[in-house]
Amino acid sequence: MTPLFDPQLPANALLPLLVLASSLVPGMIIFFLAEERVRLRTVLNLGGALMKLALVGFMLWGSYQGQRFEARLPLLEGLDLVLRVGALSLLFLALSAGLWFLTTIYAIGYLEGAPHRSRFFGFFSLCVTATVGVAMSGNLLTFVLFFELLTLTTYPLVVHRGTEAARQAGQVYLAHTVLAGSLLLAGTVWLYTLTGTLGFVPRGFVAEVAETHPGALRAIFALLIAGVGVKAALVPLHSWLPRAMVAPAPVSALLHAVAVVKAGAFGIVLIVYDVFGVEQAAELGVTGPLAAVAAVTIIYGSLRALFQDDLKRRLAFSTVSQVSYIVLGVAIVGPLASVGGIVHLVHQGLMKITLFFCAGNLAETLGIHKVSEMRGVGRRMPWTMAAFTIGALGMIGVPPLAGFITKWYLSLGALEAGVHWPLYVLMASSLLNAAYFLPILHAAWFAEPDPAPTHAAAADGHAAPSRAHAGWLLLLPPLTTAALSVLIGLFASLPFSPLEWSLLIAEREFEYPEARADVPLRPGAGSDD
Amino acid sequence: MSQPVFWALVGMALVTLGLYALIVHAHLLRKVLALNIISSGVFLVFIGLARRAPEAGAALPMEPDPVPQAMVLTGIVVAVAATGLALALIVRLRAVTGRTTLGDDTDD
Amino acid sequence: MPSFPGGMEWTLASVFVPLTGALLCFLLPRRAPLLGRLTALLTVAAVLGLLLTVLAEGTQQTALGGWPAPLGILWRADGLSVALMAMTALVGLGVSVYAHAYFRDKHTEGAFFWPLWLMLWTALDALFLSRDLFNLYVTLELVGFAAASLTALDGSAAALRGAIRYLLISMLGSLSYLLGVALIYHACGSVDIVLVAERIGTAPDLVVAVALGTMTAGLVLKTALFPLHFWLPPAHGSAPAPVSAVLSALVVKASFYLLLRLWLEVFDGGGPWLAEFLGVLGAVAVVWGSVAALRQARLKLLMAYSTVAQIGYFFMAFPLAAVGGGAVWAGALYLVLAHGLAKAAMFLSVGSVLRFARHDRIDELDRIVHRLPLTLTAFALAGVSIMGLPPSGGFIGKWLMLEAAFRQGRYGFVAVILLGGVLAAAYVFRVVGHAFTPTARAQRAREVPAAMEWSALLLALAAILLGLLPPLVLPLLEIGQVAVVSGVAAPAGSG
Structure with a gap:
């Protein structure tokens, strides 16, 4: 196979910028569109999303040809803003571009007739712009920039409904993310004063100062992880996530699967792999505590999910738990565990977005917000519940669904690394997953519906649902993601599958001498940045 | 004590007096007067200490220097303008509120 | 030629x-x-x-x-x-x-x-x-007179009180500065900055020290550094919106600029203990001003206290620059420029809100997010720069100062710089949050001309854009600095 990102070829600077522009430009135009220009807005939204998908596809293809993609803008002396597409970026890019497309379709259907859609879709597009920026960050400065941008652009979506509850959820969200942002900034600047560079490199760039400043590096690691850990909803920094559930369903989907939480998890992966280098991090002794935090988060999230009656809150705590699989995979130092963690970026995204789409459909169509109201809904909304079932089973880890692949690799990785406790964590978590999902499935498919079909929907403050069944705009996205989460589980070993990509990324991180050959592919290794 | 230092000390005394008056008096007219005394003190220091840059072999180190005199003249003009502006504002304030002190205006 | x-x-x-x-x-x-x-x-x-x-x-x-x-x-x-x-x-x-x-x-x-x-x-x-200490005094007074008169513009009792207090303070500050000029003339026989810088090394220490003290005190008073900021909120809070914008964005910068010139070019970095003292006052100003801003019920006063806090950042540069040198001053100047653009945009936006709703009570902003979207966008974008989030001019300034603070191991300053950003986010988003929610009573609203909304928005965008321009701005700030610092009036430019 041709080497990825052949250093001989000149870098293509245009494509990363186009990827940003494909959501930024439509977003800016949408802000100025009158509320009733539905058609034009839809064209812009979907056009931008399709364009982004096509561009990401092109970059994927190009990277197999050895093409490099990099754009830089000088900012401070010796410190540029860098957009660079590496293997890990492509994985996250493909995920967010694909899911953005589906979420846009869903949001168009979901918000039909709702007020302030221009503002909503404008910020929606900006939010995705920030996410792909995070994905393509070539150094920590660029990462911080887009990470903060993500905070700012999601805030209007969280408070979109303009209720007092939404405002307070927004304040909680900001209190967490802004504090975290300042920790992240502190860590970044501190690191820069030590290393003089911030460019992401596989296996990290701190090795030279690790001897002289181990204490400072540990503190920096803690600052950086706390900074991104808020978005990744690590316990005890997670409490904003369930509260942010007041936002409309597409926003929840975006927060949980595409943008915010995912960016946090992606940030942890980047910090461990491309800033510190996982082996260096292990040497500093910081991966152990990280793994412990991940384990606590997995169990705690699952336990809390068990006791939520509100469907979206239950899903939110499930996210808290599931995202930490990624962190756990990273923190168990070993190639196979890394594969499990990285691939879960994609798997969790697909499965969780399916669940949120379905929860949105239930709320929109039948006015169901609570688990206790779901008796017999399987018969009334078979398609939605079918997708929900696949998502839930995937979360539990039933083979051959995507979630199973994750857990399989995490377990193998733990054994390979010679530690056993992650197995118990995984087992406990799977049992808890089953405990909070299976009753839902049972009630939905096998219980008799309640006599009064639409419960308390009008009292919710949201427009009383009237449709007998979700429209195709609301149905297509969850079915697609559900199908995808089956397919990537079934065909996990095909060349373009997320699993194969993750293997490739893990190889580069842990690899043997010949992989060093492609370290200089990443120009950040040199004197620049 | 040399003559310049004497005048400078008198100037400083005026500045101190003016500062004291500025702080303790509430009546705005007194505050304006206090500022005028401060400025007189500053001018006195300026003139009193003024001398040319010592030139090689100069017979009189205290040769009178016209430049600070010009500056102080300018300074007096500025001070007069400031006093005028302050008085105009005080008159307006009295017309609007009937008071000639700043009082407690934090509750607006 | x-x-x-x-x-x-x-x-x-x-x-x-x-x-x-x-x-x-x-x-x-x-x-x-x-x-x-x-x-x-x-x-x-x-x-x-x-x-x-x-x-x-x-x-x-x-x-x-x-x-x-x-x-x-x-x-x-x-x-x-x-x-x-x-x-x-x-x-x-x-x-x-x-x-x-x-x-x-x-x-x-x-x-x-x-x-x-x-x-x-x-x-x-x-x-x-101006490069002549006495001319600087005259221009400083002119700035003060014009600013005080502008403050009194709407003729209300509050505006008049604010203006008079401001004028008295301004005069006192200028006279204190002039006293220093008199002493410097005595010591150096000139008021030209370049000549003074050459001769000040041979001047008696006591005179120079007193001159440094009185000039710094006067300018600090005019720049409204904590605890000498008391006059600023009433003046900036009671003036008409365009005037508040000018006062906060420009006028306080004038005296800070002058102080900076003096420290850099005349007093050669000032005294270390004085720099330390100013830095600590600055740090207190950041925290105190931000907390006070958070507690305000009215938008304009919130903005005014935010200015007090931001001024604190400028002064934190003094001790940091004593070791960190040019990069720290560049950071502080970046903050000065960014704050000028951003705070002007914010005061102008607040003026639009006032015109629109006839009040500026933060809790009753009543959905201006979709009734005045451009104005709120301007406010929020400018807020991004005030908070120091990237990409914005404020971010670059904070980055440079943070970097220096870390290098020097001054973790107290690091904490204050970061805390100031968090508190700024708190007060900016307190406003933005209330802009989304409706109030109990419906409010009648007046139309706001497009020119008012757009001018604020463009200024806010400029503050953001400044964050992408350090390769242009940082070299600009250095032009002419070397020649002056080395004490030789190098024949740069035409002359």
């Missing part, structure tokens, strides 16, 4: 164009709005010309009337002066466009606004160009 128009012509134009405009507006009050905006445009053009000349040819010197230095007045435009003049010009253009719409139905106020505002602009440009 330099081309025509060259540095000298642009230098003269950037002071005399607004001066002429001010006089014309005073003489022809009915035409003032048109004349004022025209003058603003021409002044911006002059400053732009000067900026380009300085970028291309380095420092520009102009001897007024051809008189040489000791007798005549020498103006020198280096990178620092031009950067501040450019910031003034941008803010000035925005404010002029805004003010035209703002004063459209307030003819009396409008008639007084234009000459005073243009006079203020004249004085600011002259201050940034």
